[in-house]
Structure formats: structure tokens, C-alpha cells
Amino acid sequence: MYTMFRTDKERAVIFGEYMIDRRATVRATAAAFGVSKSTVHKDLTEQLPKLSPKLYREVRGLLEENKEQRHIRGGLATKHKYEMASNK
Known part of the structure; x- marks a missing residue:
């Protein structure tokens, strides 16, 4: 985990770079x-x-992509949850 930032502006750029580098x-x-x-x-x-x-612009594109995929990830998480419950 990262913590201290010198400024809020620095934090915004670091968040953006982190998201793009990791497709997070x-x-x-x-x-x-x-x-x-x-x-x-x-x-x-x-x-x-x-x-x-x-x-x-890069981050905005990633945010849009994540938004479009949100329902898929949610469905997969629910499926996984029930698969885990049925394996007990």
C-alpha cells in the first residue's frame, strides 16, 4: 500500500499512471x-x-472500458460465489 502524497495534484497523476500501467x-x-x-x-x-x-484521455478510456465490463465482472463474481458455496 502507498501512503503519503506531497500534494493532491501529485496524487491525481499517480492514480492515473497506476491505473494505466496496470489496467486497474x-x-x-x-x-x-x-x-x-x-x-x-x-x-x-x-x-x-x-x-x-x-x-x-487515457484514463477516461479505461474508465469507460471498465464501465462497459462491469456487468460481466459482477456476473462472474456471483457465479464464483455460488460455485464456492456448492463445493462445501
Whole structure:
């Protein structure tokens, strides 16, 4: 887990780079840095466009991709949950 950031601006860029490097979700990024999903999302959508428009465009694309796949991941998680329960 990562912790201290010098500034909120630095944090927004670090979140963006982390997500792009790892193709991570907002939830995974929040967990890695020990912050809330709201903090990650707010930094990415409010701070990052002003600080690094190019990085923001990449992150925005990843956010859209994750949003489109959300229902698939949710369905797989539910399937896995019931498979695990039936194996007990």
C-alpha cells in the first residue's frame, strides 16, 4: 500500500499512471493506495484533466472500458460465489 502524497495534484497523476500501467479499476486503485473509491474517482475526473490532459484521455478510456465490463465482472463474481458455496 502507498501512503503519503506531497500534494493532491501529485496524487491525481499517480492514480492515473497506476491505473494505466496496470489496467486497474477505480476499486483496485483505491485499495492499493488505501483511499476511498470516491477520492480516486474525484481526483481522476476533476484534477487530472487540468494537470495532464493526455493522461486523462487515457484514463477516461479505461474508465469507460471498465464501465462497459462491469456487468460481466459482477456476473462472474456471483457465479464464483455460488460455485464456492456448492463445493462445501
